[in-house]
Amino acid sequence: MTKPQIWVAAFLGMFILLFFIQKLTTPTEAMPNMTINSSPVEEQVNQDLTGAELIKQFGCLSCHGQNLEGTKMGPALADLKKHWNRDELINYLRNPNSFMDTERFVEYKKQYTKSIMPGYSNKDVKDLGKIADYLLKK
């Protein structure tokens, strides 16, 4: 082999080596998600978050307060089990507007004129379920 050929061979050898090293190291991290859950990447990121963490991540606290004690932008989220069961609460989070006619919400509308509860129908229902579980336990 000429000198340039030796260099090319050396480089190729390095790439092949790197390729196999990568093959050996990645599966251990990628496997659990790939086998258990084939949903899109974005949902997998939320997979391990608790209801409390999701509430933080989805920005609920900015209106409902750091400890869900309520702010000028939104009511306290306390004693929700008096008013909701799990399915209803998930439906509410997905589409708050459809609950606006009840007396409680007519009151809210008067009280919170500057903000309304946004809908979260773009979120994974599983995540909303975790949030509902968390809120109903409080």
Ligand code: HEC
């Ligand atoms: C922009 C401010 C804002 C954000 C962000 C927000 N909310 Fe609200 N939320 C409100 C307001 C205001 C109400 C009262 C109803 C209304 O006027 O729309 C409300 C009502 C509620 C209620 C009903 C309370 C009751 O007494 O039954 C729940 C439950 C709730 N929000 C949960 C959440 C969750 C969970 C999140 C995050 C995923 C969230 N909110 C994000 C403003 C907000």
